[in-house]
Amino acid sequence: MVRPQSALTRDRVVQAALTLADADGLESLSMRRLGSTLGVEAMSLYHHVPNKDALLDAMVDAIVGQWGVPADHAGNEADWRTGVSRVMLTAHAVLLAHPWAIELAGARPFVGPGRLRYAEGISMRLLDAGFTPRLAHQALHIVDGTIMGFSAQAARRPTSAAMGPMVDELASGSLGDQYPGITRTIHEHHDHDEEYAVMVDLIVDGLSSLLVAARD
């Protein structure tokens, strides 16, 4: 009668999947392997999750749910910039801590509670600041696209092997005739986080302009 404390639940399955993906990457996440980390046959998982796609959706939603929401700033409308910037920076950091989530999030349109929490946070903050519903909608897409696009760049492991032989040739300068522009810029060392901060400012400034323009 005593229900074993190790009873499977949907939540334990998702958590174990997150742990496995963090440790060994997405390509190691098979139902059989996931089952074995839970001490159970693969087929048992199907009692708690309809199929692997649903599991992947739940994993992404758990990550997006960690992006947070803009703080309230005690009714200071002008501070929507701080709030939105902060969420964009947090989202980027969270994605980099779970790089597998980036390609998944880019490919799956699933909307769950985690994504809604984030979207609601941004939308509400912008509406409070005087954005029209239409402009808030567009701003959410802009914020979203920026987070995903920039995070994808940072997450792709730039190993020489994965990037291919041309990058080494570029770096050595031997392709200077054919690609003079990139040859001149490729050695600019870039602090990705700093670049992202510049991008976030650029976006928030842009949204600010859209807001002002819409007021006239």
Add this chain to the structure above:
Amino acid sequence: MVRPQSALTRDRVVQAALTLADADGLESLSMRRLGSTLGVEAMSLYHHVPNKDALLDAMVDAIVGQWGVPADHAGNEADWRTGVSRVMLTAHAVLLAHPWAIELAGARPFVGPGRLRYAEGISMRLLDAGFTPRLAHQALHIVDGTIMGFSAQAARRPTSAAMGPMVDELASGSLGDQYPGITRTIHEHHDHDEEYAVMVDLIVDGLSSLLVAARD
């Protein structure tokens, strides 16, 4: 002695893969299936392509190579904005015509001739316009991230089934208490191409500000 006109080449393999992915999606692209569209066993493909990953890299590079390069504008430096905008718009259109390329491009760091052509085009145009190498480098990342992030949004087929049940509930207004912000904005019909055009302007304006700031 007559070499059969149907001889396999790396190029024919890649072309067939593009056609297959366009027609049936990435999940239908298996080596066995690809072989059969070429009238050949799967294993023959390995004489022209080292493995499937290399094939995927070649496919993405073929698509990125279609993004084009900024026109020269007869030495009119101020027109870097037109040139960069045009490439961003073309890139988006090309990606939407081959949606499978978006998730691939987001996941693979491979740099081939197609990507170099695009990167060289943008870099050169910016350097000509007076961007420092450092700023041109950063601008390329910004342009790249914007293209990928926004295209990913547009490419995810937003079928009700794939997005999950919460979107329908939101649309019906039944989650208005929990998510008042998105409930207020979700019905803003958005023309995605128009939104992207706004985003491109926002980015180009931002780059312009960075250029001006760097001059002081």
Add this chain to the structure above:
DNA sequence: ACCTGAACACCGTTCAAGT
């Protein structure tokens, strides 16, 4: 109700064998 084992219809890739 929950878990299992065998099975089905696939994968990418190897390797020795054919021409």
Add this chain to the structure above:
DNA sequence: ACCTGAACACCGTTCAAGT
């Protein structure tokens, strides 16, 4: 040199069977 067939080590998922 190029193509093949069989095989290996996997997949996600079904289904009937166990408790």
